[in-house]
Amino acid sequence: MLIHGGTIYTVDSTQTTAEAVAIKDNKIIFVGNLEEAELYKNENTQLIDLEGNTMTPGFIEGHGHFMGLGYNELNLDLLNTTSYQDVIDAVADRVSTLEPGEWIVGRGWHQSKWDSLPQNMVKGFQTHHRLSEVSPDNPVYLSHASGHAGFANAKAMEIAGLQAFAKEGIKTFHVDGGEVIVDKNDKPTGIFNERAQTLITKHIPEKNINTDVKAFELAVKACHKNGITSFHDAGIPRETIALYQKMKREGKMKTRIYAMLTGWDKTLLNEWFSKGIMVDTSHLFTIRSVKLNCDGALGSRGAWLLKPYSDRPDHYGHETLPMAFVKETALNGLKHGFQVCSHAIGDRANREILDRYELAIKELPNKADNHRFRIEHAQHLHPDDIPRFAKLKVIPAMQAIHMSSDRPWAIDRLGEKRIKEGAYMWQALLKSGVPIVNGTDVPVEPINPIASFYASVSRKTLKGTPEDGYEPEQKMTREQALKSYTLDAAYGAFEEHIKGSITVGKLADFTIFSQDLMSVDESAILKTEVVMTVFDGEVVYDNKN
Template identity: 75%
Template sequence: MLIFGGPIYTVDTTQTKVEAVAIKDSIILFAGNLADAEVYKDESTKLLDLKGKTMTPGLIEGHGHFMGLGYNELNLDLINTASYQQIVDAVAEKAKTAVPGEWILGRGWHQSKWDKMPDNLVNGFQTHDLLSEVSPDNPVYLRHASGHAGFANAKAMEIAGLSVLAKEGIDKFQVEGGEVMRDALGRPTGIFNERAQTLITKHIPETTPEREAKAFELAIAACQRNGITGFHDAGIGKETIALYENMKASNKMNVRMYAMLTGWDEDLLMEWYEKGPMVDPDNRLTIRSVKLNCDGALGSRGAWLLEEYSDRPGHFGHETLPMPFVKETALNGLRNGFQVCAHAIGDRANKEILDRYEFAFNELPDLTSDHRFRIEHAQHLHPDDIPRFAELGVIPAMQAVHLSSDRPWAIDRLGEKRIKDGAYMWQTLLKSGVPIVNGTDVPVEPLNPIASLYASFTRKTLKGLPEEGYEPEERMTRGQALQSYTLDAAYGAFEENIKGSITAGKLADFTIYDQDLMTVPEEKFLETQVMMTIYDGEIVYAKNTD
């Protein structure tokens, strides 16, 4: 195939923009001038004229939850709900067609994004009463957008053995690394924070193989619609690994999957330490990293902070994984060739993880030459810890779109000083010498990379506010933003030699847009559409323009 006829941004410093790209099978043969590309053309060459459209390397989702993306399309998607009443209405509608006893599941609500709050609040969250009224015969569990809290109705709590009518023994509500929110009378409100979610989720029936396959297919289609050719799946277990292996064997793994083993399953980790990383020669399914969940989210006040929450005095968030286990995993990762990727949003969590990483690096210096350990989110940092990323060679995987969604209310959680000194510190981190891996954390946010790229270089909400951007000195340039979604994301997965830039010898994965990402006016950037996705040298998605 010979591709030409529009701006082609390579993310290759030797030639940042070219006129033409020639590929054969799944490999880039040439990138450069159109005249020089003609030598690769013969009677069997397919010509792809961009007709003024723009092409970049295939985009890489640097931190997401692949099956969560698929299930979001099967379950109630609450990401656009703007009030508690809208959630209640959505569940009421679903309950009309649900069989009594059938679980109603969903995800995406976020109380800090609602237009108005309900009258009855406990710790800033709604209570279950209205939800329970519309779904008396169906257990309901709705995950918070962050995934770090959930909302259950009375039926779900009844199944879990948690009475909502009378005060229970205090021990029923004690969960290490989590919180069951209760009202003044001691009754559970329906909000389960962090690890307390397991009190409910362990009662939800397991999914079926047919439903899993459908969710997988929906996730692949969503990636292709959004120009995503690579996906860093942030934490999967044994069943999902088996599913992915089956899908690859069936030639359905049509995204380059970089999967992290979930740190919740110690037996799984020991099994993989023994057999070692799986680096796929077909570049479709690679497993060489471990995901640790070390604190909660800022929205649910679960992020682990050094100082108390500004809007909840005396509360510091949650350490959701013991730090000795983080240290042990860092040592095991180095010994067995596994990258460690630790979720940390609050400044305390980031500091504690950097401390454990540093201990492991000092303990095993001969094994640290190219560890590429990561911190996922790195959202709020103490100023003293910002330079430690570069000093230790730790990669921050930061989802820029979180700023667009969270920054308007994050200041309530942290206060102005902590926000300005240490939150969403993209440019400071880049200048210190570390790459940033971008993404969306889908299904926490929609998969749309255009929104995250926009947030990266504007630091505005998706409504374009504030006019000057939040802490504008920390903006990325457009070039840095594109690199964070391509070459730097590839680097974060040890794959910069095979993808991430349009360079001869690399894989032929490309994303094509209707607007020039580098020159389109800022106010029109969010209108950009993905027109085509090329994966492994094949057109896997083309937008219907009829």
């Protein structure tokens, strides 16, 4: 393959742009001017004229949930709902297509992003009554966009035995690391925060191999459409590992997956610690990291804070995993060569995890030369902890689109001082000497990398507000934003030697955009489209076909 005819950004410091790229099989064999590139051409060469479009290295989703992306395509997608009524209408439509007793499962609602709120709210959330009215015979469970809370109707709570529980006059639903929100009469409102979600989710019928395969195929298709050629899958169980191995054997692994083992399954972790990391020589499916879920999200007030929530002064969020286990896993990671990636959104969760990482590194310094431990999200930091990332060589994996979506209401949770000093601190972290891994946390947000790139460089909502961006001193430059989605994301997975830049010898993964993201006016960035995706030396998406 020979690609030419547009601006090619290499993300290679030795040659930042090129006229042409030549590929043999799935590797880059030449990067430079067109005249020299044509020396590689023969009768078997596939010619691709960019027609003035712009090419970059294949974009890497640095933190997402691959099967969540696929199942969001299969289930009720509520990401675009703007009111409680929208949610009710979506459920009512689905009820009309189902038999009584069939479950309705969905994800994507976020009360802080609604245009208007219902009258009856409890602790900042809607109650189930209106939802239950339109779905009396179908159990419903709708995950919050963050995944850190869920919303059940009366039928689902009846199946879980919770309505009967409430009638007995028992006032406390105690769940370690979670919360069942109840009304003034101590009856559940339908909102289940953090680990309390399992009270409902354990009753939802298990997925089967047919739906899993379909969801997988839909996720691959969505990646191609959005120019994503690699995906950091943030926490998978043994069933998903088996599915991915099956997909690879059948030639369906058309996105490179860098998987993190779920930290909820200690048996799974111990099995992998015993047998060691799995680095795929074909670079399709690698396992060399562990995901720990250590607190919740700001939207559900589950993020673990040093000081109480500004809009709920009696509440500090949730520690959803014992910190002793974080240290234990960090030690195991160092001993056995596994990267540890810990979810932390609140400032206390970030501090506690950095503390545990530091203890493990001090205990095993000879094993810590290249650990590349990560904190996933690193959304809200105490100012004292910002320089610790570079000092400890901990990588922040931060999804810029969260700032765009969350910042307008996050100030209600944290107050102005905490927002300005410690939230979404991209430039401060970059200047301290650490790379940032970008992404979307799909299906928390749509997988569209153009929206996250725009948020990175503008610090604005997708509606273009405010005029100068929120805390504009923390904006990324366009070069930093591009690198965060390519070479720095590859570094965050120990893969910078095989991808992340358009460099001779690296894998032939490319994203072609309709506009030059590096020079187009900021106001026009969101009008950019992915016009083609090249994966492993093959065109896997072309918006003309």
